[in-house]
Amino acid sequence: MAELAGLEDPKARAVNEKHGDDHGVNLGKLRALAKRLKTQQELACRLWETDDSAARLLAILICRPKAFGRAELDTMLREARTPKVHDWLVNYAVKKNPHAEELRLAWSADPDPVVAGAGWELTTERVAKNLTGLDLPGLLDTIEADMKDAPDRLQWAMNHCLAQIGIEHTEHRTRAIDIGERLEVLKDYPTPPGCTSPFAPAWINEMVRRQHG
Known part of the structure; x- marks a missing residue:
């Protein structure tokens, strides 16, 4: 969370807020961080629980899509408050899940x-x-x-x-x-x-x- 806070960029936040998103992390830097962390399902779940949009985007990038149960994904979708979190969850996790x-x-x-x-x-x-x-x-x-x-x-x-x-x-x-x-x-x-x-x-x-x- 501290590392994500360090990636915060006010200009990125201003652009994102126009689209209804509430995070200020450059997505290229977020992807680089995810690449370094690799797949970590347990960490992904803990990041999701923070309710922070940048943390949730990172969670989606490092999760194991097939590991989620149907009810879990249903709950996560209803909790995804912003367009970017919603879109990434559907495209990167749900589409690759057996449910x-x-x-x-x-x-x-x-x-x-x-x-x-x-x-x-x-x-x-x-x-x-x-x-x-x-x-x-x-x-x-x-x-x-x-x-x-x-x-x-x-x-x-x-x-x-x-x-x-x-x-x-x-x-x-x-x-x-x-x-x-x-x-x-x-x-x-x-x-x-x-x-x-x-x-x-x-x-x-x-x-x-x-x-x-």
């Missing part, structure tokens, strides 16, 4: 929109990597009905899923673009030059263009 599919199904139906967003993030991963048992037209129906009025984090995750369906699956591309155009979610999102817009129709068309060069 990921059970959690995906449970979280997608959760009344808490942040938890539901994690379920949709796991669904997006499935859309890209493993379609077994997924109902893509059904997912598009849900996105069409619910995305427009969904709270921010859930809306972002649904939009990512919509784009992924359009990018990966030619037979659903026209419908995915059409849904995006009608709902206009993230249409005016400020996108820096050289970056791809998160507006689904633009995102889909850009990634497809890149694939076909």
